[in-house]
Amino acid sequence: MKKIILLLTTVCIFSLASKAQGYDIKFNFKGSKDTMMYLVKYTFDQQYIADTCKKIKNGQVQFKGKKDLDKGVYTLVSQEKSIYFDFFINENQKFTVTTDHADIVNTLKSVGNKENEQFFSYIKFITNKNVEFGKIREATKGKNKADSTKYVNDKLKELNADVKKFEADFMESVKGTFVYDVLNLKTEKEPKEIPKAKNGRPDSLYQYYYYKSHYFDGVDFKDERIIRTPFFDDRIKKYFDNVIVQHPDTVIQEIDRVLGKCTECNLIYNLLLGHFTYKYEQSKIMGFDKIFVHLADKYIINGNAVKCGVYSAETVTKIKDRTDILRNLLLDSKVAELYMIDTIYGKQVMKMGFDTAKTSKSVTDLYYKNLEKLTPMFTTLYMVKAKYTVLVFWASDCGHCQTEIPKLSENLKDLKDKVDFKVFAVQTKDDFETWRKFINDKKLDFINVFDPVHLNNLKERFDIYSTPVIYILDKDKKIKAKRLSADQVPDMLKMLEQIDKAGKK
Known part of the structure; x- marks a missing residue:
């Protein structure tokens, strides 16, 4: 059963009737042992409790209110939160439904509500056909596979023909009603005649475009x-x-x-x-x-x-x-420049005091104070000259990164000298010594950089809410793929290379 949520009065969910006359819906539920039931309405992919009956005696259930209910399909739900059956609440909001717990569907009747009588006749037919289908499967017991398959297929063909004819006749009989509108939502629109394709088979493209173009008919x-x-x-x-x-x-x-x-x-x-x-x-x-x-x-x-x-x-x-x-991070968008520091200059920059700066103003002051020294130290993203740049954001203290980054390095070895790429690997933390040790221990042959100057606002500009984050850029630094795993990167590079070569033919 779908999740049932208590009914809340909100602007975007509910509309009030201009002339509220109220509702009085009764259920004579023979054989029911429930002491409480819920009146539940569908609203898109949720269900909401519209009313609760807390006084049930001998299966007599009543939902009554001074304001009209929203029109649509509702369902009667047991105290154990299981669905009994669906029914319509439309213009007529004062009616009675009778049924017997021993055979709920086949005993459904609605006094004073034509729409529900029509709907109940539909669900009775479909339910009984489903029962017939179950009996067909039971009848195959003891038959060999070939015989049982033929038997089931023949019977299914008969059943489907019966259902198809019934539904067509039924829909014609309720045309122009809300019952038609509801059941039309579950009716597949298929062409009656399908032209042949060149190979002599039914034209599947014609079927698809017909189905798509008529999908929301009615x-x-x-x-x-x-x-x-x-x-x-x-x-x-x-x-x-x-x-x-x-x-x-x-x-x-x-x-x-x-x-x-x-x-x-x-x-x-x-x-x-x-x-x-x-x-x-x-x-x-x-x-x-x-x-x-x-x-x-x-x-x-x-x-x-x-x-x-x-x-x-x-x-x-x-x-x-x-x-x-x-x-700014959509596919084919050109990424912003990154001004980073590599491992060679890491110690020098760390001594400038950026890691202990407490405010953005103090960071800015430090930046301009050391600008002359910093400028030649920067390694930028656009300095990378390669057909593809694998742009990686990771952190040396991230457990997942500690697995994925060495795996990425290993995975890319097979592509060297086959695809023109370089890896621009950005450490997102300031822990220089731990980061450098990890690089050396794992022999990460990347362009390894970090941002001790706090110049690049990495997390926001590249949508880094967890690490690692991997992008693939082309020679112009446009995004060709993003948020890849270490295992996906080699395959994506190969695919991009194939697409490029095919485009040149």
């Missing part, structure tokens, strides 16, 4: 009721995770298209914007931070998210700060 993104169903969130997630090409530019285009179907600031728009923002800010797929930056720029930082109640002004400020960091 879905009214302006009707807030659809987000209070058990199918809308799955429909959205499947489309963005499995249907469309997983490329940031494609995802951005599709998000804009879907949000464009919504009424700005309505419940669907607000929840989808929040969902996409969180999803792509947290994404581990390389390059997908571009989607988050796009969402922030187009929908959030401009003030619309505050106006719509999606985020508070404080949260928008945090999103803007995060976006400002990521914007």
Whole structure:
């Protein structure tokens, strides 16, 4: 069962009916031993308790309130938090449902509510077909593999044909109703006739583009009721995770298209914007931070998210700060210059007192006082002349780094003289002696540098919240890959080299 969260009154989740008439929903639940039940509503990928019945006697359950409930699909939940069945709460919010615990689905009836009668007839048919499927599997016991496979396939074909015909007839009978709108969310749109490809087989490209272009047919993104169903969130997630090409530019285009179907600031728009923002800010797929930056720029930082109640002004400020960091670290972005000190000059710089400076002013004063000495000591990132630069941020006291950095060194040995690369390895701490000892002990043949002058603001500029962090840059110091593991670096270098060679042919 999905997580149930106590219902909270917030701007972005709830809308009040202009003329509240209240609700009175009764359940005659024969054979139920529950002493308490919950009325739970779906809202995108969460479920919220809308009401609780704490007085149940002989299976008589009643949920009653003075204000109308939000329209959508609800579910009756037992005191043990298990779902009994779904039902509709729409215009009619005063009705009775009867059922028997011995056979809940097949005994469902709704007095005074046509939508629920229609919906119950649907779930009865589907449930019984599932039971038939179980019996088919049972009937294969004792048969050999060939016979059982043929038997199951033949029966499945019959079952699927029955279900397909029933669903088509049922959907036609409820067209124009909310029942149709809800079940349409789980209905796959497939072409009736598929042309043949050149190889004589069904054209899979035609099937894909038909499926994609008709995926949201009949879905009214302006009707807030659809987000209070058990199918809308799955429909959205499947489309963005499995249907469309997983490329940031494609995802951005599709998000804009879907949000464009919504009424700005309505419940669907607000929840989808929040969902996409969180999803792509947290994404581990390389390059997908571009989607988050796009969402922030187009929908959030401009003030619309505050106006719509999606985020508070404080949260928008945090999103803007995060976006400002990521914007400069997107794939193909040119990284900023780094002014670092290598191991040769480390001791001299440490004696200048930067490590004991207490304020930014004292660091600045020390910098300008020693500027003439420091200038020739700097090793900069843009001094590195190679087709690829492996830019590594690590710390000598980081346990994971102590494993990954020597592994990186070992992994890259096979690529020497095969790919033109250099490693610019940045120690993020000031512990010079420990760092230098580790380099010598592990024979790290990198350009080893650190920032004792505190000149580069490494953590913010390169989004370093844990170490190691590894980027691959091209000859112009543009980011070609990022946040790689030590094992991924050699393969990525090989792939970049292959792409480059293929582009020159």
